[in-house]
Amino acid sequence: xxxxxxxxxxxxxxxxxxxxxxxxxxxxxxxxxxxxxxxxxxxxxxxxxxxxxxxxxxxxxxxxxxxxxxxxxxxxxxxxxxxxxxxxxxxxxxxxxxxxxxxxxxxxxxxxxxxxxxxxxxxxxxxxxxxxxxxxxxxxxxxxxxxxxxxxxxxxxxxxxxxxxxxxxxxxxxxxxxxxxxxxxxxxxxxxxxxxxxxxxxxxxxxxxxxxxxxxxxxxxxxxxxxxxxxxxxxxxxxxxxxxxxxxxxxxxxxxxxxxxxxxxxxxxxxxxxxxxxxxxxxxxxxxxxxxxxxxxxxxxxxxxxxxxxxxxxxxxxxxxxxxxxxxxxxxxxxxxxxxxxxxxxxxxxxxxxxxxxxxxxxxxxxxxxxxxxxxxxxxxxxxxxxxxxxxxxxxxxxxxxxxxxxxxxxxxxxxxxxxxxxxxxxxxxxxxxxxxxxxxxxxxxxxxxxxxxxxxxxxxxxxxxxxxxxxxxxxxxxxxxxxxxxxxxxxxxxxxxxxxxxxxxxxxxxxxxxxxxxxxxx
Amino acid sequence: xxxxxxxxxxxxxxxxxxxxxxxxxxxxxxxxxxxxxxxxxxxxxxxxxxxxxxxxxxxxxxxxxxxxxxxxxxxxxxxxxxxxxxxxxxxxxxxxxxxxxxxxxxxxxxxxxxxxxxxxxxxxxxxxxxxxxxxxxxxxxxxxxxxxxxxxxxxxxxxxxxxxxxxxxxxxxxxxxxxxxxxxxxxxxxxxxxxxxxxxxxxxxxxxxxxxxxxxxxxxxxxxxxxxxxxxxxxxxxxxxxx
Numbered sequence: 001x002x003x004x005x006x007x008x009x010x011x012x013x014x015x016x017x018x019x020x021x022x023x024x025x026x027x028x029x030x031x032x033x034x035x036x037x038x039x040x041x042x043x044x045x046x047x048x049x050x051x052x053x054x055x056x057x058x059x060x061x062x063x064x065x066x067x068x069x070x071x072x073x074x075x076x077x078x079x080x081x082x083x084x085x086x087x088x089x090x091x092x093x094x095x096x097x098x099x100x101x102x103x104x105x106x107x108x109x110x111x112x113x114x115x116x117x118x119x120x121x122x123x124x125x126x127x128x129x130x131x132x133x134x135x136x137x138x139x140x141x142x143x144x145x146x147x148x149x150x151x152x153x154x155x156x157x158x159x160x161x162x163x164x165x166x167x168x169x170x171x172x173x174x175x176x177x178x179x180x181x182x183x184x185x186x187x188x189x190x191x192x193x194x195x196x197x198x199x200x201x202x203x204x205x206x207x208x209x210x211x212x213x214x215x216x217x218x219x220x221x222x223x224x225x226x227x228x229x230x231x232x233x234x235x236x237x238x239x240x241x242x243x244x245x246x247x248x249x250x251x252x253x254x255x256x257x258x259x260x261x262x263x264x265x266x267x268x269x270x271x272x273x274x275x276x277x278x279x280x281x282x283x284x285x286x287x288x289x290x291x292x293x294x295x296x297x298x299x300x301x302x303x304x305x306x307x308x309x310x311x312x313x314x315x316x317x318x319x320x321x322x323x324x325x326x327x328x329x330x331x332x333x334x335x336x337x338x339x340x341x342x343x344x345x346x347x348x349x350x351x352x353x354x355x356x357x358x359x360x361x362x363x364x365x366x367x368x369x370x371x372x373x374x375x376x377x378x379x380x381x382x383x384x385x386x387x388x389x390x391x392x393x394x395x396x397x398x399x400x401x402x403x404x405x406x407x408x409x410x411x412x413x414x415x416x417x418x419x420x421x422x423x424x425x426x427x428x429x430x431x432x433x434x435x436x437x438x439x440x441x442x443x444x445x446x447x448x449x450x451x452x453x454x455x456x457x458x459x460x461x462x463x464x465x466x467x468x469x470x471x472x473x474x475x476x477x478x479x480x481x482x483x484x485x486x487x488x489x490x491x492x493x494x495x496x497x498x499x500x501x502x503x504x505x506x507x508x509x510x511x512x513x514x515x516x517x518x519x520x521x522x523x
Numbered sequence: 524x525x526x527x528x529x530x531x532x533x534x535x536x537x538x539x540x541x542x543x544x545x546x547x548x549x550x551x552x553x554x555x556x557x558x559x560x561x562x563x564x565x566x567x568x569x570x571x572x573x574x575x576x577x578x579x580x581x582x583x584x585x586x587x588x589x590x591x592x593x594x595x596x597x598x599x600x601x602x603x604x605x606x607x608x609x610x611x612x613x614x615x616x617x618x619x620x621x622x623x624x625x626x627x628x629x630x631x632x633x634x635x636x637x638x639x640x641x642x643x644x645x646x647x648x649x650x651x652x653x654x655x656x657x658x659x660x661x662x663x664x665x666x667x668x669x670x671x672x673x674x675x676x677x678x679x680x681x682x683x684x685x686x687x688x689x690x691x692x693x694x695x696x697x698x699x700x701x702x703x704x705x706x707x708x709x710x711x712x713x714x715x716x717x718x719x720x721x722x723x724x725x726x727x728x729x730x731x732x733x734x735x736x737x738x739x740x741x742x743x744x745x746x747x748x749x750x751x752x753x754x755x756x757x758x759x760x761x762x763x764x765x766x
């Protein structure tokens with residue numbers, strides 16, 4: 001896994017994990033608080049509905065009580081109870097009283113449960129219904145009363161009045177219909193419905209209020225069901241989720257961009273350092289690690305630069321040692337070879353000396369006999385001398401005036417030579433032939449790059465730097481790399497010679513911009 | 524101008540002469556124009572011209588409208604509502620006169636003979652008696668209580684239907700519009716009317732089994748000194764405006 005990928009993952013995790021944790025925590029906290037508020041609100045509304053129901057039952061009781069108080073004062077009613085000829089008044093009485101008291105159901109029964117008068121169903125008179133008062137004795141209840149159009153649900157209560165020796169039972173109530181349920185809604189978001197025994201629960205039920213229910217001459221329990229759609233709460237939750245998801249996405253994008261930028265800011269210099277370091281070799285110590293950064297990468301660059309400088313110095317010493325070792329080997333070889341060549345000569349001369357001392361007259365024949373050996377040994381030494389003469393001996397370093405070497409540069413016709421030589425350019429200690437080869441090779445390459453025309457500028461500085469700049473075609477990085485690798489343009493020779501001098505070589509070139517070669521000598 | 528108010532309480536399934544036609548059948552009653560205050564066509568076409576400056580207004584009103592009509596200076600009122608009759612009788616400036624029993628209400632069944640249904644007189648707000656004329660019928664009870672239909676505009680029919688529900692003979696009282704009279708025979712139970720002086724049972728309700736319930740009649744209420752009442756030989760009355 002690359003450093004960039006690790007950096008990206010770390011950045012993403014550092015940014016995203018806390019945000020996701022925050023989102024989960026905030027959502028959980030919000031959910032708990034909203035749910036608590038929701039439950040509290042629903043409980044309050046349910047309590048109000050409960051109170052409304054109780055007040056409604058009380059109101060029905062109050063109306064029946066007022067009717068109970070007025071009943072004995074109606075002389076016409078007393079007459080109608082006794083005289084069948086006035087029965088029409090009795091039959092119409094409950095209807096009149098029901099309308100005047102604002103009830104939706106009113107029934108007058110005698111002590112036997114016979115219906116004397118019915119307001120909501122005028123013509124059900126004489127029907128026996130003693131069970132209803134009995135079931136309502138415990139208080140208000142929901143009753144499905146008969147009407148000509150079918151059953152009708154009412155919230156009914158019971159009362160009674162005494163007229164003379166007759167006890168009249170009053171059963172009254174108000175209709176439990178959609179309007180009634182609508183009045184029980186204490187909040188527009190609530191829905192109040194009635195679930196009779198056997199009805200299935202529907203919707204988001206938050207509370208139910210049991211209420212007695214008279215059904216089939218028995219007492220059961222119905223429920224006022226309060227439901228509240230949770231869509232509002234769900235919508236709020238979904239909205240928060242969407243906002244958090246958007247925030248996470250934005251942070252993820254920002255983290256990605258930041259990681260990419262940071263990786264580029266850190267990774268690219270490291271990659272450049274790696275590339276430069278990869279080029280580093282004992283034969284290529286002209287790699288530069290110059291930087292202006294003051295961070296860790298700058299420190300690393302400077303460390304690598306110092307390392308290269310130490311390598312250059314070490315390389316010079318190493319090559320000097322190699323040279324000396326080579327010279328020593330060569331000396332030993334030469335000594336050995338000369339000794340080998342001198343041995344026959346010494347032997348022949350010792351023979352001549354013996355002959356001259358023992359038999360001088362035989363000296364001439366012996367000389368003639370051994371002359372071939374002498375010639376062969378001389379030829380061997382001569383050949384040996386010629387062979388060793390082919391090995392160029394290393395010149396001794398001298399104080400060299402670089403400006404003088406620069407003035408000696410000659411260019412062909414069509415090429416303009418410009419010299420900007422600083423008299424303060426210090427003399428350097430080096431092999432004059434090597435320095436001359438450096439200047440000649442760079443100038444030759446420049447002339448070659450300019451073709452038939454151009455300007456060759458040679459500059460020296462007081463800092464010990466020699467710069468040769470041309471207005472030629474320039475080179476790509478690939479061409480420059482090939483020039484350093486191959487022997488064709490002589491730059492490889494220049495680099496080796498510069499390395500031998502422990503100097504620094506810098507090439508600045510681009511297609512169409514010419515080439516600028518700078519050599520910073522070790523002063 | 525002569526004001527005549529007809530308090531309509533019932534209509535026959537089969538068109539029949541109305542009380543108003545009886546009242547206005549006399550040759551001396553007429554009007555310049557006849558205005559009908561409701562959509563009902565009660566008595567239209569039976570008024571005859573009496574004098575050019577006289578017009579007869581026929582109005583079909585509710586109980587309260589009838590009382591207001593009396594208090595508002597009306598001259599002639601035909602009604603079968605006991606409360607209105609009682610109120611007019613209590614007024615010295617009005618005279619009341621019972622008209623002949625002219626309408627019968629019956630329970631019609633489509634497939635079975637109607638049950639005996641006593642004790643329905645108290646159920647209606649009308650001058651009613653137990654039906655005197657019974658059509659030949661079987662005495663088989665309706666097997667299962669079903670809905671009983673009545674003409675929505677007929678309060679007496681509605682009361683009878685509701686009483687049948689109260690007695691358990693029918694399950695529900697269901698109104699239907701007079702415009703749907705032709706659908707009445709399709710109902711299992713229905714309340715219908717017929718004129719007592721009309722055709723025999725088998726001619727009026729030949730497709731159904733009929734159980735007569737009540738007979739009704741109307742009362743004529745006239746302002747004293749404004750309208751003259753002359754009984755005619757057909758059992759009706761003739762009104763004459765005073766000079």
